[in-house]
Amino acid sequence: MLLAHSAQTTWSFEPLQLVPIAVGALLYWKRARTLARKGTPVAEWRYFLFSLGIGLLVVALVSPIATLGEEESFAFHMAQHVLLGDLAPLCIVAGLTGPLLRPILSLRAVRALRFLTHPFVSLPLWALNLFVWHLPILWEAALRHQAVHALEHVSFFTAGALMWATVIEVLPGPEWFGTGAKMGYIVAVRIGTTILGNVFVWAGTPFYGLYEQAQRPWGLSAAADQGIAGGVMMIEGSLVTIGALAWLFLRLAEEGELRQELLERGLDPRSVRRAVRYGRANELSGAP
Numbered sequence: 001m002l003l004a005h006s007a008q009t010t011w012s013f014e015p016l017q018l019v020p021i022a023v024g025a026l027l028y029w030k031r032a033r034t035l036a037r038k039g040t041p042v043a044e045w046r047y048f049l050f051s052l053g054i055g056l057l058v059v060a061l062v063s064p065i066a067t068l069g070e071e072e073s074f075a076f077h078m079a080q081h082v083l084l085g086d087l088a089p090l091c092i093v094a095g096l097t098g099p100l101l102r103p104i105l106s107l108r109a110v111r112a113l114r115f116l117t118h119p120f121v122s123l124p125l126w127a128l129n130l131f132v133w134h135l136p137i138l139w140e141a142a143l144r145h146q147a148v149h150a151l152e153h154v155s156f157f158t159a160g161a162l163m164w165a166t167v168i169e170v171l172p173g174p175e176w177f178g179t180g181a182k183m184g185y186i187v188a189v190r191i192g193t194t195i196l197g198n199v200f201v202w203a204g205t206p207f208y209g210l211y212e213q214a215q216r217p218w219g220l221s222a223a224a225d226q227g228i229a230g231g232v233m234m235i236e237g238s239l240v241t242i243g244a245l246a247w248l249f250l251r252l253a254e255e256g257e258l259r260q261e262l263l264e265r266g267l268d269p270r271s272v273r274r275a276v277r278y279g280r281a282n283e284l285s286g287a288p
Contacts, residue, residue, distance in 0.1 A: 010064065016150075017061045025054050031100050040099060050095025056088040061153070070143065073220070074211045078229035082236045085130075085156035090240070093164040098171060105171075119177055119185055122162040127192050129159040134196060136207050143210050163189060167244070172278065179252040186244050193237040200230025 028050060032042045060066065060083035069077030104110050115121055132138060133152055142149040166173065167182050177185075206212055206222035216225050263269060 010067075012062045012067060014062055018058070021054060021057050021061075025051075028095075028100065031103065035099055042097065042100065046095045046097065048095075049091045053088045053091030053093075053095060056083050056091060057157075060084045060088065068217065070149070073216050074208060074222075074225050075220075075228040075232060076217075078232045081156055082232060084153055085160040086236065086240060089157055089160035090164045093161055093168050093170060096170045101170065114171065116162050117165045117171065118174065119166050119181070122166040123185060123188060126159045126163040126189065129155050130192060130196065136209075139208055140210050143208075169278075175273075178273075179248055179255060183245055183248045183252075186241060186248070190237050190241045193233055197230040197234035197237070200233070201227050202230075 032047070035042060060080050065076055065080050065083070069080045098105075105114075116125070133142075133155065138148075138152075142152040165171070166177075167185060169177075200207075203226065204223055206226050208226075211225060212222040216222070220228070259273065
């Protein structure tokens with residue numbers, strides 16, 4: 001797939017990309033209906049976030065952002081990967097719950113992979129995936145070959161989903177990985193994107209030769225286009241980080257007050273920590 005012609009600013013139809021998304025959305029809807037019939041409905045805000053994540057995936061893969069990114073502009077390609085690797089995984093993971101995932105988690109192969117959400121596994125995997133795919137040899141291979149490009153997209157989404165699953169804790173994580181530790185984890189993630197973003201902003205010399213041959217939008221030079229791509233990465237990362245840290249800070253304060261209240265009632269400290277951490281403090285309300 002060479003960068004040789006002006007991209008069409010229209011939506012494309014890619015069945016191989018859209019069908020898996022549609023299947024995932026259908027399975028989510030069916031499982032949510034089953035839970036609702038059993039009296040444990042999925043919260044509406046989770047429906048909303050999951051649906052938003054699906055929408056972001058569609059925009060990333062078949063909108064003009066995809067076409068411009070693949071054929072003309074590194075900045076648009078970065079915007080596509082921000083959607084695929086950060087925003088869409090965040091929304092989709094936030095829309096999940098343990099009960100929603102129970103049928104999948106019943107599979108032995110899936111249970112064996114739960115270690116991937118351990119913070120000492122998910123963070124290095126995420127960082128390795130981010131930096132390796134931005135090496136010129138792999139980035140340009142993805143531009144030339146559809147199969148490599150598909151693998152790149154799957155890798156970005158998977159790494160992003162594992163990273164956010166570690167923070168949101170759809171499934172219980174290590175006991176030591178509380179809200180304070182999660183704040184440090186988020187900072188570490190954003191340090192990684194900030195370093196890479198600054199490389200693109202200040203390099204001056206384009207890293208990807210194929211984009212130098214492209215007919216970039218608005219008459220941008222290849223170096224300016226690359227600088228904008230770095231800016232997109234850093235601005236999106238900064239905004240998401242501010243939001244995530246604000247949420248975690250408020251949660252930390254709320255947990256501290258609730259934990260103190262329960263401890264003053266003479267409840268077991270470890271049970272209190274777990275109940276507060278996973279939003280089950282009401283289950284201790286009847287405890288002596």
